[in-house]
Amino acid sequence: MSTPHRTDRPKKQIHLAAHFPGVNNTTVWSDPASGSHIEFDSFVEFAQIAERGLFDFMFLAEGLRLREQAGEIYDLDVVGRPDTFTILAALAAVTEHLGLTGTINSTFNEPYEVARQFASLDHLSDGRAAWNVVTSWDAFTGENFRRGGYLPQGERYERARTFLDAATRLWDTWKGDEILADKASGEFLSTPAPGAFEHHDSQFDISGRFNVPRSPQGRPVIFQAGDSEEGRDFAAAKADAIFSRHSHLDDGQRFYVDVKGRLERFGRRHEDLLILPAATFVLADTDAEAVELAREIRLQQVSPATAIKLLEQLWNRDLSDHDPDGPLPTVDPSENDDLIAKGRASARSHGDRLEQAERWRAISQAKGLSTRETIVEVTGRQSFIGSAETIASTIDDFVQADAADGYILVPHITPGGLAPFVDHVVPLLQERGVFRTAYEGTTLRENLGLREPTR
Amino acid sequence: MSAPTPRLRLAVALDGAGWHPAAWREPNARPGDLLKPGYWADLVREAESGLLDFVTIEDSLSIQTDAPFATEDDDRTDRVRGRLDAVLVASRIAPLTRHIGIVPTVVVTHTEPFHLSKAIATLDYVSRGRAGVRVQVAPRPRDAALFGRREFPDLSYADLRSPAGEGLLRETFAEAADYVEVLRRLWDSWEDDAEIRDVATGRFIDRDKIHYIDFEGLHFDVKGPSITPRPPQGQPVVAALAHRDRPFELVGTSADVGFVTPRTAADIASITAEIRAAQSAAGRDDETVHVFGDVVVLLDETEQGAQDRLARLNEAAGAAYESDALVFAGTPEGLADLLATWHAAGLSGFRLRPAVLPDDLRQITQRLVPELQRRGLFHDAYDAATLRGALGLPRPTSRYATTEGTPA
Numbered sequence: 001m002s003t004p005h006r007t008d009r010p011k012k013q014i015h016l017a018a019h020f021p022g023v024n025n026t027t028v029w030s031d032p033a034s035g036s037h038i039e040f041d042s043f044v045e046f047a048q049i050a051e052r053g054l055f056d057f058m059f060l061a062e063g064l065r066l067r068e069q070a071g072e073i074y075d076l077d078v079v080g081r082p083d084t085f086t087i088l089a090a091l092a093a094v095t096e097h098l099g100l101t102g103t104i105n106s107t108f109n110e111p112y113e114v115a116r117q118f119a120s121l122d123h124l125s126d127g128r129a130a131w132n133v134v135t136s137w138d139a140f141t142g143e144n145f146r147r148g149g150y151l152p153q154g155e156r157y158e159r160a161r162t163f164l165d166a167a168t169r170l171w172d173t174w175k176g177d178e179i180l181a182d183k184a185s186g187e188f189l190s191t192p193a194p195g196a197f198e199h200h201d202s203q204f205d206i207s208g209r210f211n212v213p214r215s216p217q218g219r220p221v222i223f224q225a226g227d228s229e230e231g232r233d234f235a236a237a238k239a240d241a242i243f244s245r246h247s248h249l250d251d252g253q254r255f256y257v258d259v260k261g262r263l264e265r266f267g268r269r270h271e272d273l274l275i276l277p278a279a280t281f282v283l284a285d286t287d288a289e290a291v292e293l294a295r296e297i298r299l300q301q302v303s304p305a306t307a308i309k310l311l312e313q314l315w316n317r318d319l320s321d322h323d324p325d326g327p328l329p330t331v332d333p334s335e336n337d338d339l340i341a342k343g344r345a346s347a348r349s350h351g352d353r354l355e356q357a358e359r360w361r362a363i364s365q366a367k368g369l370s371t372r373e374t375i376v377e378v379t380g381r382q383s384f385i386g387s388a389e390t391i392a393s394t395i396d397d398f399v400q401a402d403a404a405d406g407y408i409l410v411p412h413i414t415p416g417g418l419a420p421f422v423d424h425v426v427p428l429l430q431e432r433g434v435f436r437t438a439y440e441g442t443t444l445r446e447n448l449g450l451r452e453p454t455r
Numbered sequence: 456m457s458a459p460t461p462r463l464r465l466a467v468a469l470d471g472a473g474w475h476p477a478a479w480r481e482p483n484a485r486p487g488d489l490l491k492p493g494y495w496a497d498l499v500r501e502a503e504s505g506l507l508d509f510v511t512i513e514d515s516l517s518i519q520t521d522a523p524f525a526t527e528d529d530d531r532t533d534r535v536r537g538r539l540d541a542v543l544v545a546s547r548i549a550p551l552t553r554h555i556g557i558v559p560t561v562v563v564t565h566t567e568p569f570h571l572s573k574a575i576a577t578l579d580y581v582s583r584g585r586a587g588v589r590v591q592v593a594p595r596p597r598d599a600a601l602f603g604r605r606e607f608p609d610l611s612y613a614d615l616r617s618p619a620g621e622g623l624l625r626e627t628f629a630e631a632a633d634y635v636e637v638l639r640r641l642w643d644s645w646e647d648d649a650e651i652r653d654v655a656t657g658r659f660i661d662r663d664k665i666h667y668i669d670f671e672g673l674h675f676d677v678k679g680p681s682i683t684p685r686p687p688q689g690q691p692v693v694a695a696l697a698h699r700d701r702p703f704e705l706v707g708t709s710a711d712v713g714f715v716t717p718r719t720a721a722d723i724a725s726i727t728a729e730i731r732a733a734q735s736a737a738g739r740d741d742e743t744v745h746v747f748g749d750v751v752v753l754l755d756e757t758e759q760g761a762q763d764r765l766a767r768l769n770e771a772a773g774a775a776y777e778s779d780a781l782v783f784a785g786t787p788e789g790l791a792d793l794l795a796t797w798h799a800a801g802l803s804g805f806r807l808r809p810a811v812l813p814d815d816l817r818q819i820t821q822r823l824v825p826e827l828q829r830r831g832l833f834h835d836a837y838d839a840a841t842l843r844g845a846l847g848l849p850r851p852t853s854r855y856a857t858t859e860g861t862p863a
Contacts, residue, residue: 030654038650038684040550040581063682064569066665073662073680080650080660080684083570086577089546092492112516112601113566120540123490124547144569146675179537181479181486186771188479188486192530195518195537205603209528211518213490213537303657 014399014434015276015406015448016426017101018050018418019059022081023067025310026280028300028412029078035415037078040090046415047091050098053422054436056447057099057130058091059243059408060084064108065141067343069309070318074341076306085117092125099444101130101223106159108145111166111199112206118220119171119212127216127443132223132243135160140342157230162203164238168219172455173197176214217445219453236262240450241274243408247383252277252403274448279383279407283420287386294385297412298376307372310379313341314350314357324372328364333357383407391421392428399434463794463832464804464846466558466747467502467819469495470513471535473811474751474778476521477771479535481811490539492547499548501813502555505820506837508845509556511589511694511806514541516562517598524612526596533773542574542588549582556842558587558694563634564594564627565602569677571634572641579686584841587692587712590635590705594627626673628701633672635693635709640668642690643853644680666855688843689850696749698779700729707733711848712745714806716780723748723800743848748794748802749780753810754787754818761785768810780808787822795832 020043021027028034036042050058062084067074084102091100100121104114114131122129135156151159178194180187195209224235225243235242236259246255256275263273282297284290302310304324312319317334333353350356364374384391398404411417429435441447472479472486479486488494495512502510519536520529541559549557557578561571571588579586594607607623614620649664668679694712697703706713707730715730717723727746734744753768755761761784769775776782783790794805807823809815827833839845 029652029659030657038580040583044550065678066680066682073660073665075658075660075662078659079665080645080682082580082683083573083577085540085543086546086574086581089543090550090581093496093547093550108567109570110565110602110604116516117540117543120543123539124492124543126492143676143678145567145677174537179487183480183482183484183486186480186533188535189532192532193528206601207603208597208601209518211515211536211538212540305657 011432011434012399012405013436013449014395014429015274016053016055016435017057017059017099017276017406017408018046018055019061019278019408019410020046020414021078021410022061023063023078025077025306026301026410026412027078027414028297030300031413033413033416037414038080038082040087042415043082043087043091044094046418047095047098049416049418049422051095053418053426054439055098056406057101057128057444059101059132060087060103062103062105062134063343064105065144065343067341069312069341070320074309076303076309085121088129089121089124092121092128097128097439097447099128099130099221099447100125101132101221103132103134103225105134106163107135107151107156108142111163111204112170112210114163115167115170115210116212118167119215122215122217122220123212127445129215129217130221130223130241130444132225133160133164133239134225138343154230157234159203161234161238162201164222165201166199166204166206169197169199170210171214171219173210174212174214176218179213217443217453221444221448221450232259233262235259236268236273237266239273240445241276241448244275244277247277247279247404247407249398249401249403252398253401256402256404271449272451274405274450276406276408277383277404278410280410280412281384281391281421281425283386283388283391283424285387287390290386290390298380301412302372302376302379304372307375310375311371313344314353314360316340316353322371325370328357328361328371328374388424388428392425392432395425396429396432396434462834463798463802463827464508464745464747465819465824465827465833466509466511466556466804466806467507467816468511468513468749468806468808469498469812470808471519471538471812473815474808475753475768475772475776475810476534477768478811480771481768481814483814484811486535489535490537492544495544496548496551498812498816499552499555499557501816501820503552505824506834507555507820507824508804509558509585509587509692509842511558512541512544512560514538514560514562514591515598516565516593516601517595524595524610526609528597542571542578545586546578546581549578549585552582552585554585554837556585556587556692556845557582558589558692558842560589560591562593562598563590563631564592565598568634568637568675569641569681572638572681573683575638575691576642576681576683576686579688579691584687584843586686586688587694587842588638589694589696589714590631590710591696592627592631594623624701628705630672630674631695632705632709633670633674635705637668637670637672637675637677638693639690640670640854641677641679641681642686643855644668645683645685646853646856647685647689650684663857685853688841689853690843692842692846692848697730703729704733706730706744706746707735707739708737710744711846712747712804714747714749715802716749717797717802718781720796720800723797723802727801743846745803745846746801747804747806748797749806749808750790750793751778751780751782751808751810752790752815752819753782753784754790754815754822756786758785758789765810776810778808782810784810787818787826790823791826791830791832794827795830798832
């Protein structure tokens with residue numbers, strides 16, 4: 001597939017955001033610079049660095065049950081995270097411009113409550129709220145909720161779509177001019193029953209009056225993160241931005257063309273949906289130093305014990321006796337449907353395990369790598385490695401070549417790991433004229449250059 | 456039974472423009488700002504300037520109404536309508552204050568205890584140990600219709616005394632007690648020192664210090680553990696408003712603070728006796744359960760001035776204001792007399808509901824508090840770092856904590 005490289009158009013402005021990584025194996029918690037992942041000060045520091053860098057927003061992921069592997073709570077990564085809504089509302093008090101984006105699932109929540117929380121967050125942040133709508137939560141996670149259980153894949157998207165429709169209907173119940181608060185006349189409302197709604201579909205039968213008046217953005221900015229066919233259509237139909245994993249040039253361009261190409265079918269324009277892949281970065285004084293540093297970081301991220309755990313996730317069997325410094329196991333992956341890793345979305349994404357294992361074995365043999373070295377090689381996701389100049393020009397090139405509209409940066413150290421990027425890369429992007437030197441708008445939607453929501 | 460506390464504790468209940476339905480029309484009211492964070496920040500800072508122990512923030516899932524037991528939402532246009540989620544308001548103002556406790560109201564009948572547990576734990580992190588939660592039931596058709604997943608009979612206030620009403624109260628308050636039990640178990644599910652960051656073994660946590668709660672109840676099962684580590688207070692403060700038997704049981708079995716609504720000093724003995732009996736039956740004799748009196752307050756320089764204000768507000772509202780709690784219209788000195796008497800009669804504190812914001816809040820912080828201090832009934836400075844500390848409650852150890860070397 002060829003991508004038209006349009007040279008006649010003005011340079012695209014890059015969008016930047018930051019993800020405070022929660023539970024993962026990429027945060028290097030053993031580094032002395034790594035701070036608390038739960039104390040509020042960490043979130044304040046992170047958010048204020050992002051705002052100093054004029055980032056569009058910060059992003060929090062979600063997890064609703066502690067991960068397990070082989071029947072035990074997983075103990076090698078950062079474990080534990082705060083409640084998303086509560087942290088974002090508190091951060092609204094210590095930031096002024098930064099968008100506040102949270103992942104909230106549509107399976108273990110109800111539209112009335114989530115619509116109410118996001119509308120409240122939008123009021124409390126003066127128009128900076130954004131919602132990353134996700135669907136894939138399993139029965140394992142369901143054990144923490146009164147809804148319990150889980151829905152088959154198709155029905156999960158059905159619920160997600162109708163959930164967002166219902167929430168949108170609730171946000172739209174108030175037009176924004178109902179509150180007169182006229183002390184003299186005694187009219188608080190201009191109309192008797194703002195907020196009245198009825199919503200009936202395959203998933204929800206709800207009615208009443210929504211009790212949060214229209215918020216500054218009308219609706220929060222909507223993000224979608226799924227990469228499946230249904231996920232891409234869902235994003236093309238409903239989302240303002242898509243949070244993807246395609247941070248390299250070629251697959252970024254393929255994804256970009258595919259998703260933007262779907263917009264027209266839903267009556268939407270090219271610029272109505274931003275594509276923002278997650279990206280890591282390793283920054284040093286020179287490119288060579290950055291490459292060396294990246295190697296060290298990968299070894300910190302994949303300790304011998306972590307290598308075995310990641311190996312078990314593909315092999316789906318107990319390999320606790322396997323030598324991480326030896327070759328990959330000769331035994332084949334288990335085809336058992338019961339996964340050894342629970343509560344880890346990536347564990348489901350291995351597809352054909354035997355085929356994948358053969359691929360890993362081929363890489364291992366061709367390069368003469370140990371098990372741990374192979375895992376380091378095949379699970380690496382570092383996107384931008386180099387000096388500030390290299391990273392700035394790479395990001396700019398990628399965005400101008402339509403591999404993305406910008407990136408959501410995930411530092412490997414929290415809370416301070418974003419600062420080098422803000423201090424060294426952002427000024428170079430500004431010099432190139434592709435990144436703002438001041439916030440343009442007052443709301444997140446304005447800063448992202450998105451249109452007002454239509455009703 | 457707990458001995459009388461050395462000083463009375465004081466909280467204010469914040470709701471919209473104040474508790475009187477015409478409060479929003481007063482000259483100092485800011486009815487256009489009720490959805491703005493600055494409004495709430497100003498109120499809570501004012502309460503903190505008066506050294507108040509905590510604020511509560513009212514909430515409801517359905518829209519406000521003059522008649523909470525009515526089947527339909529009312530269509531009044533002369534009352535404050537619309538509000539924000541109280542937990543998020545609480546979180547938004549927590550970083551702007553340093554000492555005052557922050558206690559949002561949550562409806563437990565339609566929400567998930569797992570979500571609420573981590574939200575309140577997070578509020579405790581954000582406020583550095585000043586979080587609480589007031590649990591409220593909502594077994595009404597109009598609340599249920601917002602969620603569409605359960606149904607409740609359409610009962611009037613009078614119907615609550617019928618067998619159907621008694622059954623409904625028994626069921627929803629038992630569910631609320633389960634809910635609080637789940638909150639507390641989840642808060643305890645991480646021992647305080649579960650995060651070890653042991654570089655030598657590569658372990659971030661000691662999994663033996665993190666526990667499944669395995670709660671099984673009539674309305675929900677929750678496996679646990681929490682995803683949020685144990686909050687700074689260990690257990691944030693749990694409060695509930697109670698007017699009669701079933702709610703009194705909830706206070707006795709589950710709460711740290713009960714808000715009650717006596718009309719006379721004589722009511723206090725019977726109310727506290729019921730709560731203490733429930734507390735005892737729940738095996739909580741060695742724990743402090745505060746009983747706070749709720750009073751709507753409307754204060755002025757003179758008794759006549761206060762009565763005139765009330766008359767003016769009632770006229771603007773089109774009806775005499777009625778409340779579940781005593782409506783006190785008088786001077787700060789007169790209120791101090793009442794609080795002293797009720798304190799002596801067995802209430803350890805008060806939750807004052809300002810009739811008009813910010814006017815009656817300022818009367819509390821600037822006139823009532825100095826009067827209580829002069830009488831030796833109220834503290835002169837914040838001297839505890841946490842809300843539990845302010846209430847004289849110890850920081851509990853996790854129920855799952857094991858001694859060194861004992862397998863979990």
